[in-house]
Amino acid sequence: MYYVLCVSLCAAVVALVGTACSVVVLALSPLLTRLLRFYPARLRAQAAFLVRVLPASTGLLVSLGIVLPAFVLHEPAHTNERPDFLLMALAGLGLSLMLASAYRAIRAWVRLDRLKRQWMSSARKLTPDQKGIEIFEVADPSALIVVTGILKPTVFLSRPVVSCLTPSESSAAIAHELAHVSAGDNLKQLLLQATRLPLLDRLAGLDREWRLASELAADESAMRSGTPVVELASALIKVARLRVVRPLLPESAVSYFLPPGKDSMLSTRVEHLKRLLEKGDKVDPAAPVAPIHLLGVALIVAVFSVLITHPNLLLLTHTLLEKLV
Amino acid sequence: MAAMRFPIRLPWSERAGASKLQHLGELELALLERVWKSGEASVRDIYHDHTPHLAYTTLMTTLDRLYKKGLLKRRLQGRAFYYSPAVSRSEFSEGVARQVVDFMLEFGEHPPTGIFSCFVDAVTENDSRLLDELERVVKSKRRNQQAG
Numbered sequence: 001m002y003y004v005l006c007v008s009l010c011a012a013v014v015a016l017v018g019t020a021c022s023v024v025v026l027a028l029s030p031l032l033t034r035l036l037r038f039y040p041a042r043l044r045a046q047a048a049f050l051v052r053v054l055p056a057s058t059g060l061l062v063s064l065g066i067v068l069p070a071f072v073l074h075e076p077a078h079t080n081e082r083p084d085f086l087l088m089a090l091a092g093l094g095l096s097l098m099l100a101s102a103y104r105a106i107r108a109w110v111r112l113d114r115l116k117r118q119w120m121s122s123a124r125k126l127t128p129d130q131k132g133i134e135i136f137e138v139a140d141p142s143a144l145i146v147v148t149g150i151l152k153p154t155v156f157l158s159r160p161v162v163s164c165l166t167p168s169e170s171s172a173a174i175a176h177e178l179a180h181v182s183a184g185d186n187l188k189q190l191l192l193q194a195t196r197l198p199l200l201d202r203l204a205g206l207d208r209e210w211r212l213a214s215e216l217a218a219d220e221s222a223m224r225s226g227t228p229v230v231e232l233a234s235a236l237i238k239v240a241r242l243r244v245v246r247p248l249l250p251e252s253a254v255s256y257f258l259p260p261g262k263d264s265m266l267s268t269r270v271e272h273l274k275r276l277l278e279k280g281d282k283v284d285p286a287a288p289v290a291p292i293h294l295l296g297v298a299l300i301v302a303v304f305s306v307l308i309t310h311p312n313l314l315l316l317t318h319t320l321l322e323k324l325v
Numbered sequence: 326m327a328a329m330r331f332p333i334r335l336p337w338s339e340r341a342g343a344s345k346l347q348h349l350g351e352l353e354l355a356l357l358e359r360v361w362k363s364g365e366a367s368v369r370d371i372y373h374d375h376t377p378h379l380a381y382t383t384l385m386t387t388l389d390r391l392y393k394k395g396l397l398k399r400r401l402q403g404r405a406f407y408y409s410p411a412v413s414r415s416e417f418s419e420g421v422a423r424q425v426v427d428f429m430l431e432f433g434e435h436p437p438t439g440i441f442s443c444f445v446d447a448v449t450e451n452d453s454r455l456l457d458e459l460e461r462v463v464k465s466k467r468r469n470q471q472a473g
Binding site: 159164 | 456
């Protein structure tokens with residue numbers, strides 16, 4: 001019963017804290033998205049990602065960092081307490097969320113692996129490795145430039161793309177993809193997919209904000225590493241022209257993953273590059289890397305520091321848990 | 326044969342998830358059909374017998390696009406390109422069927438999100454107009470660079 005109670009409490013706290021944080025994030029996300037527009041792309045991407053994963057990570061942190069130690073330290077091993085219906089329901093919800101996250105992550109991983117194997121079956125190594133990352137040309141008729149993988153990223157360019165880009169345009173496109181690798185964007189995508197909450201789809205607005213900002217940040221990062229903006233823009237034009245042009249339909253008739261018009265990610269990138277080209281805007285080479293990605297680590301350290309210096313907090317937590325049971 | 330993704334317009338191609346699907350325009354499909362039928366054809370051959378009558382440059386551009394998409398091969402004879410199919414009709418159909426299955430497996434429940442980063446994801450008509458503007462700026466910039 002001790003272990004059932006422990007798992008139930010931890011799972012219930014994940015559900016409670018995660019849901020509460022999601023509601024707060026949901027309420028604040030429109031304002032946050034608007035505010036972020038005034039900040040550099042890298043900072044926007046990092047902030048959007050952090051806020052988006054905040055509910056899930058806070059739920060896990062509180063559950064594993066506070067509830068679990070409080071239970072282990074203060075609950076007698078021979079307890080006869082049984083979880084009541086409400087606790088069981090909350091625990092069921094928490095466990096379902098965690099299992100769904102794990103399932104989505106594994107599914108995404110398996111699909112990625114399948115896709116990679118499919119591409120590798122017709123791959124030809126294109127250029128020497130860049131930053132230890134292999135670059136392949138694949139026999140795929142679509143306009144494809146992608147970087148896949150988390151532990152061992154690989155860049156794939158399809159044959160039509162290789163044949164239509166000049167070497168300097170190819171280098172620019174590859175520099176963009178390498179910027180995604182440096183930013184750990186594939187890992188972030190996996191985490192975003194794993195932590196998607198089915199009932200809070202509006203949080204997807206933050207996913208979109210992150211995707212858009214990460215694309216702009218990758219363009220800027222490529223330029224910072226010496227890629228001329230003309231080559232980047234030229235590569236974007238050629239690759240985009242190889243792709244499908246979807247007709248605009250009345251909004252009520254369709255639902256777009258990427259809404260047409262000004263909201264499309266490509267249009268934002270095109271406008272961004274156009275502005276850089278026309279006005280001769282420079283990407284600040286000394287733009288500081290926002291330490292916002294360290295916030296998660298800082299939060300964990302802070303929680304543990306507080307717990308170590310204030311041991312009574314765990315006792316207080318245990319008392320609260322007793323009320324929950 | 327290595328698994329290939331073929332461009333085709335599908336009934337749900339305007340819905341969420343369509344960005345990963347490549348599709349062919351009506352003219353592209355018609356020209357592909359024409360090349361399958363004749364085995365090999367030049368732009369001039371198609372220009373003379375294609376109905377409705379279309380501009381020579383339109384046909385040339387569309388055939389070039391099909392070549393770049395890997396669906397046609399071409400050889401230069403004199404000053405003209407002769408186009409022939411790079412994939413058979415059955416391979417094409419197989420690719421389409423596979424793509425339909427892939428689509429249903431992959432995007433049946435959720436919008437298309439994969440753990441990979443694409444250089445370009447989806448393109449709309451509005452994007453196309455913006456691309457024209459960007460191209461104008463790029464050309465002007467290149468001219469300035471050459472002059473300078």
